[in-house]
Amino acid sequence: MESFELPKFWMPYESAGVNPGLEETDGPLWAWLDAQHLADAAAAREYVRRTRPTLASALYHPNSESTALLPQAQYMAWAFIVDDELDDGPIGRDPAACEAAITRMIAVFDGDVADDPLTRALGDLWPRLAEGKSMSWQKSFWAGQATWLWTTYVEAVNRVTGHIQSVPEYQQHRCNSIGEYMMMDLCEVGTRIDLPDAVRRLPAMRTLRQSAAGQIGTFNDICSARKDMAAGNRLNLVLLLKEENELSLQEAVERANGIATDWLTKLNAARAALGGQLDAAGITGDTREDALAAADNVIALVRGNFDYHFMAERYTDPLERNIGAPDYVGDLLRTPQPRGRANHQVG
Template sequence: MPFQSAGCNPGVEETKKAAWEWADANGLALTPVARKKMLRTRPELWISLIFPEASQKHLDLFCQWLFWAFLVDDEFDDGPAGRDPHMCEEAIARLVDVLDGAEPHGPMERALHGLRERTCVGRSPVWIRQFRRDTVSWLWTYYAEAVERAAGQVPSRADFVKHRRDSVAMQPFLDLHEITAGIDLPESARSLPAYIALRNAVTDHSGLCNDICSFEKEAVLGYEHNAVRLIQRDRRSTLQEAVDEAGIQLARIAERVQRAEKELAEEIEAAGIDGQTRAALERCARDYRGLVRGDFDYHARAERYTRPDLVEVDRRETLSQYFAA
């Protein structure tokens, strides 16, 4: 792994406590099974690893977003809504309406409404549009998957890479990074090709890392939207060969992050960007390195992905082969 760890935010335990209190206050009553799964998922760990310098206030807010997102993810990946396109469409449309300011109904919608209100206060219209676009794009990926499942279709590897860029839900958290970094990029900066390439590389790394660490669980559920599974199908390879290839691709994506950083510095100079906008872009490039490393470390530590069976051991060994600690 070419990026150094910045460690874990010291507020991790406090933010865990705040997340569960928030869930209870919003009526998000988890069943014993769902509660155990969330405890194994450890959203507070991911947030604390990718935002090691965030204030406690921001850490708590971002963790609650992640807690909510994991509930959504498990419902559409594992629950009936993910296998019924009509049910899925209705559920997502309601969430998007709430994100746009509609009256919420039910605990999940009310929780989303509260998160939106706390998050968007004081943010510019440009940032709000970006966050809305990224969040809505993530939500609608569940509908796309539900339709493909119902149709008996499996995406091509190339199509899946584009789909995964939205479905991993990293883009909204790159937007949230601006809050804790105290920046608000103008539209011109967001339009820089290297900035877009940098965000895409960070997001692609997270998606593939997640697929490597979750393909076994998803295979049991018959879930085909996983890069490792698609590599195995396309190449007619063994499972371990597919994992090895995914590990090689993960290393190449890390190289893309570094290349985009260099190109962003060149574009800043070419465009004559200075002042606060230059400092904000440089802050993004610096912090995104730690975000990639934190996401990688999380997948090696969270019980949601680390199980003691042989296949999981093989997978961790494969990852360590390409990314030295």
Template sequence: MDTFALPLLHMPFPPADPNPAAKEAEAGMWPWIDEMGLCPTPADRERIHATDISLLIGLLYPAADLDTLTMLARYSAWVIVIDDLFDERISNVGPHRCYHELHSVLEVFDGHSPKNPVARALADIWHWTTSRQGPSWQEAFRTHTRDAIWCHYTHSVNRRSRQLPHLEQYLEFRRDDNVAPPFLDMCEPATATDLPDTIRRLSAYTELVHSAGTWIGLCNDFYSLRKEREGGHHSDVFAVLQTYEGLSLQEAFARTSTVMTRCIERMQSATRQLLAHLDAVEAPTQIRADTQTCIQAYQNVVQGFLRYNSQAPRFTDPKPADPQSRAVTDLFRQRAG
């Protein structure tokens, strides 16, 4: 595809130093991947290598201890595996199979035994996190993960029908589709915090998470543009703007950058509101401290995704599609061990 100049994205949040334990955490991820059966072929392993998990977790979770960071490496790998599996294989088969396989993964949240490696890995992550986080966090993570995973079904239907959502619908969809809210949920185990429901139910808190999530999704659209377009996919925000507003690609870049700046402004406004809400609900000292820690952690995740997307080989040097050497293994045809 032609080369276009990406705009300079507004980013007021200062970068944190990367987590020094990231490489060690990534090393601890690989035995788990093998145990779960997530990467049975060299091509599957290469896709995880290209993701550069240590770069991702080091930037997103700079304060996490080694044990937690290792779990976050495993979780990040699981996200990449399921994204590639559906994006490059299952969603192309058709909506009915996509629906069935997604259901087989998510039913582990209801206590069902995993039937395939993808579900087995999620069950293991769920067990680890629920042993550390309380009911309010568990409900949020479960809801956010379900919302994110079901987006693959919508993708499959959109491909079959050749339809694109309008901009507002797309922005809401992209927030979930990019798995941004679950990545933000993981800030709590990463910082040894566990926000109570009295904070999580506040509208300012929801606005903070949603604004951050939308920004992360649009940032990914910028940096995955080359990979997606060369793979024949035209379902990003730029395609939406080109289709419904008649913009050129460069004009769509500028429009999206403006939307992203507004997301940052909404994050800042929501932060001010949330801090004021702490006074209104007479939050105890520890809850105030934990909330402020999470606010900072969300900023780290947003800033971290900006740096990660601009550096990760998955986006900077995407490999050309090759059905013979790089085919994604159909993990749903393999039984959970």
């Protein structure tokens, strides 16, 4: 297999450190995973351990109150497991089953909780994530989550039909498939921020969030290129650039790094423009300060994600397994039994 060296990445943001609640959160996270039966098999537990979702959350949310870090880490673990189930497991190669699983997970927003382990776990977690949050926040979170989940359906269909996305098509897709918009909204959970729609829809805020997602997705592809090559997964920007432009692997990595840098340049420009747009929209006082703080939380998330990729074995020492039958996938979204309404109602 062709090898490559990681490029010199541009990261203009200082680290905000690790949330001090990291150590006291890991034990309760594992207790929850056990109670929800999300990592019962030894291989699944080892894969989650190597992923280190508590560390990821502590880096993503360095300023969150300690009480918020546990649900943030639970969601991080849940999202990683969903991602692996749909990317690496058999359900991601069955469009009809994938569509049914996505529909069940989205229905949790309305209080419908099916009896597959991952949907049931989301039904348990969602009320704690949404506690005290406005409908604006809830709808933003679920819009991001639904968009992320539906990208896995697109990928399932593409696998079956043999369609390979072009580089421009994939770059647009990747901003959604990386699943970071929900994580940006989760920054508000632990920092007492709840932005109104007028702030969420400012052009600079939307560009800032898209640029953060684009950088994270591109950076993740560079760090995951070896694993994806070994698994035969061509849905990676580095590999698409290599094939589409007839580049060496190292040249493709360098070009992807240039794209990651471009995303950061756009992010910086959006952050610089945000203050003027808040003024133009007449957004003042605490709301204005919250908007700027929310933008800075996104920047801290970008830096935290960067550091995380050099600290978690999932990326520093990837397990190169055959795609389609990895032993860490438990098929946790398959054949649920109806469960009826949950005890909570959203909206």
